[in-house]
Amino acid sequence: MKGVVLAAGVGSRLRPLTSNKPKCLVEVNGKPLLDYQLDAYRAAGIGEVVIVTGYEAAAIENHVRHIDDLTIRLVENVDFESTNNMYSLYLCRELLRDTPFVLNNADLAVDDDIVARLVQDPRGDLIAVDSGQFDEESMKITLTDDGERVTDIAKTITEDVAYGNSIDHYKFSVESAAALMAHVVDVIEVRKSLKDWTEVALQTLIKSGDLPMQPLDIAGARWVEVDNYVDLAIADMLFSELGTELEGIKVAFIDIDGTLVTGDAPIPGGAEFVERARARGIKIYFLSNNSSRAKSDYVTKLAGIGITATVEEIVLSTDGLASFLLSRKTRGVYVLGTRALKASLEELGLPVVEDDAEYVVVGYDTELDYAKLRTACRNLNRGADILATHPDVWCPSEDGPIPDIGALLQMLEATVGKKPVHVFGKPQREMITHLITEYSPDEVLVVGDRLYTDVTLAKNAGVRSAAVLSGETQRDALDGASVSPDIIVPSVANLLVG
Ligand SMILES: [Mg+2]
Numbered sequence: 001m002k003g004v005v006l007a008a009g010v011g012s013r014l015r016p017l018t019s020n021k022p023k024c025l026v027e028v029n030g031k032p033l034l035d036y037q038l039d040a041y042r043a044a045g046i047g048e049v050v051i052v053t054g055y056e057a058a059a060i061e062n063h064v065r066h067i068d069d070l071t072i073r074l075v076e077n078v079d080f081e082s083t084n085n086m087y088s089l090y091l092c093r094e095l096l097r098d099t100p101f102v103l104n105n106a107d108l109a110v111d112d113d114i115v116a117r118l119v120q121d122p123r124g125d126l127i128a129v130d131s132g133q134f135d136e137e138s139m140k141i142t143l144t145d146d147g148e149r150v151t152d153i154a155k156t157i158t159e160d161v162a163y164g165n166s167i168d169h170y171k172f173s174v175e176s177a178a179a180l181m182a183h184v185v186d187v188i189e190v191r192k193s194l195k196d197w198t199e200v201a202l203q204t205l206i207k208s209g210d211l212p213m214q215p216l217d218i219a220g221a222r223w224v225e226v227d228n229y230v231d232l233a234i235a236d237m238l239f240s241e242l243g244t245e246l247e248g249i250k251v252a253f254i255d256i257d258g259t260l261v262t263g264d265a266p267i268p269g270g271a272e273f274v275e276r277a278r279a280r281g282i283k284i285y286f287l288s289n290n291s292s293r294a295k296s297d298y299v300t301k302l303a304g305i306g307i308t309a310t311v312e313e314i315v316l317s318t319d320g321l322a323s324f325l326l327s328r329k330t331r332g333v334y335v336l337g338t339r340a341l342k343a344s345l346e347e348l349g350l351p352v353v354e355d356d357a358e359y360v361v362v363g364y365d366t367e368l369d370y371a372k373l374r375t376a377c378r379n380l381n382r383g384a385d386i387l388a389t390h391p392d393v394w395c396p397s398e399d400g401p402i403p404d405i406g407a408l409l410q411m412l413e414a415t416v417g418k419k420p421v422h423v424f425g426k427p428q429r430e431m432i433t434h435l436i437t438e439y440s441p442d443e444v445l446v447v448g449d450r451l452y453t454d455v456t457l458a459k460n461a462g463v464r465s466a467a468v469l470s471g472e473t474q475r476d477a478l479d480g481a482s483v484s485p486d487i488i489v490p491s492v493a494n495l496l497v498g
Helices: 033-043 057-064 085-090 114-120 174-190 198-207 229-238 270-279 295-304 318-328 339-347 370-381 405-416 451-461
Strands: 002-007 048-053 071-076 101-105 108-110 126-130 140-143 150-154 164-172 214-217 223-225 251-255 283-288 314-316 333-336 359-362 385-388 444-448 464-468 487-489
Touching: 002 033, 002 085, 033 048, 033 057, 033 108, 033 114, 048 057, 048 085, 057 071, 085 174, 085 198, 101 114, 108 164, 114 126, 114 164, 140 164, 150 198, 164 174, 164 214, 164 223, 174 198, 223 229, 229 487, 251 451, 270 283, 283 295, 295 314, 314 318, 318 339, 318 359, 318 385, 333 339, 333 370, 359 370, 359 405, 370 405, 385 405, 444 451, 451 464
Parallel strands: 002 048, 002 101, 048 071, 126 214, 251 283, 251 444, 283 314, 333 359, 359 385, 444 464, 464 487
Antiparallel strands: 101 164, 108 223, 126 164, 140 150
């Protein structure tokens, strides 16, 4: 038994993700789609897999080059732009002579046991079908009255007569493989029709009674055909390490900007998510690197979008800064930040000064003016060091990106040649470690929209993470990223909905 993977297509509906790589190398949960299929062939004990490449063929060649536990035969469909997958199958005709095979399209994330279930079934000719699903976009099948034989396969089959969705995995006996390939050769060589689909060949042969296909119901197994970003979002959730039900999580640190709000506007479903989490006994903290406001301001801001919170539940980047300054018994800090930040440091008994400062604290300063910049530089030129409350370069707003501390730090560095000696806030693990001493790492979750702050914070603290796509991070940035969250969701509205 051999495996055949048709992977020549362009995958244009997944651009820009597929702008310079084939669809089968798009990642779901950090694993390329092709690897889901190859793992399924491995689990079935199939040692030889033919892969038909086309668009970005070199990337696939490169990807499979290091595989040594499978015999991979690459067939390149150089005419992928002017042909369809029946022509790809045609190109495999010599490799598939006198052999039974399993055939699949390369754009699926599937459970490891899908191919094994086809191979272990004693019946010779099978279509893997999910009887529990009806999807407009997918190929559906109909059956004879006794349910034994497939009578049709098409996208156009209506829900009232459909048995279920084909998941684009087929098993052919030697005889059926020969019948299928003879038909494909006829279509390509005699009728000169290069733009047909393999599924149309199957339909023709099934309807004429020349292909005795039977259904293998795989209802309950995980599979997603990834054609577009909506499919990808579903696959991300279904194949995630963590799962949308956040199994085992006892405490969640929820980022505010980009996760619950954009500027002051609520992100739909945010308040309801917090409510659901609390109802399940998950302890909630709200996390922000924004140092322009006091904790009480956040309580008010959250109340404005329907979320009740106490000051104890608000964790800000200034918390770490304050404990650093208190432990150092500093002689003085100049605050390049808001009145709220200045007041919160003064309340802790820290000496806030205009001149002869030991540190210049740079916060997210929504009250910035030139006089403050000038005072900050005077202190820095006289020897003060920079402390930054957080690293974020820009802040999401209703007007799009606006400057945050990182942009300000670049301006100071260009002016006085100094970088911060410490940057607090996310992703420094100290931001949350003092709050999670009673939990095991698996019970702690950080939910946020930024890879370099929220997801990296989780990584630094050794806890779990959920990335939401409601803020800064676009889905494309997650493929090949240096940090990978335990789950990717469009927004918090997709969590705890079961
Ligand atoms: Mg954020």
